[in-house]
Amino acid sequence: MGKDNRKLSKAEEKRKRLYEEKKKELLAQGYEEKDLTISVLKANVMAFVLGLPxxxxxxxxxIYKNQSGLYTFSFYGSVVFIVVFAALVVVHELIHGLxxxxxxxxxxxxxxxxxxxxxxxxYCCCKEMLTKYQYIIGGIMPxxxxGIIPAIISIFTGSIFWFVMGELMILSGGGDMTILLKLLMYKSNKKEILYMDHPYECGLIVFER
Known part of the structure; x- marks a missing residue:
């Protein structure tokens, strides 16, 4: 979800109102708000920067492990690949939520x-406060x-189908890695820190005091 001038859905508007109420409550308690969100465009660009290596x-x-392989995709196989990829994009968000x-x-x-x-x-949005490492675990697991596990297994099985699928899912997770990197690089000397998924943008908000 990005920092774009777009119309929010009804669900996003509702989450925004709840967030504003919670924010007002926390600011009254002496917390400071720190914005760790990014735009959808930056998330997509950074997906390549972080995922490509x-x-x-x-x-x-x-290639080293499967030098003698002949890698081809039939029309049927390509259709199946597209369907499976689309399904896994949805599963990606379900894993965040789980x-x-x-x-x-x-x-x-x-x-x-x-x-x-x-x-x-x-997208998937968590409406509750989490600890830093709870947010990181939920963010990286998809x-x-x-991505990583299927790609590694495919190196040893020689399955080009699941290797390419794994590579694409790593690329799809590049936006998540960008947010988590931003979170890991954020340093604070405050004693109390709360982490909350932003209600309609890509990233999170930190409340600290």
Whole structure:
């Protein structure tokens, strides 16, 4: 979800109102707000910057391990690939929600899914405060489960289908890696820090005091 001048959906408007109420409450308690969101455009650009080195490394390992392979895609195989990829894009968001729901006080009731029409981007939003590492785990697991693990397994099995799928899912997780890198680079000397997924933008908000 990006810093774009776009019309919010009804669900986003509702989350925005709830967020503003929570923000007002926290500011009254002495917390300061720090914005760690990024635009959809930056997320897409950084997906290549952060994902490409991983993809190239895994590709080198795949080619080295499977030098004698003949890699082809039939028309049927290509159609299946597109369908599976589209399904995994949705599963990617479900994994975000599943792991954040484990840590959230109200579990799945605190998780919302949606689709941003302007950028054709599905998304997952956690409406509760999380700790730094809870947010990181929920943020990185889709890339690990759908991207890195299948790609590594494919290096040893020689499956070009799942190797390419894994590589694309790593690339798809580049925006997540950008947000998590921004979070890891954020330093604070405050004693109390709360982390909250932004209600309609890409990234999170930090409240500290």
């Amino acid at each position: 991983i993809i190239i490394l895994l590709l080198i390992l795949f 792991f954040w729901a484990i840590y959230a006080k109200h579990h799945l009731k605190s998780i919302e899914f949606g689709f941003m029409v302007s950028s054709l981007t599905p 890339t690990v489960i759908l």
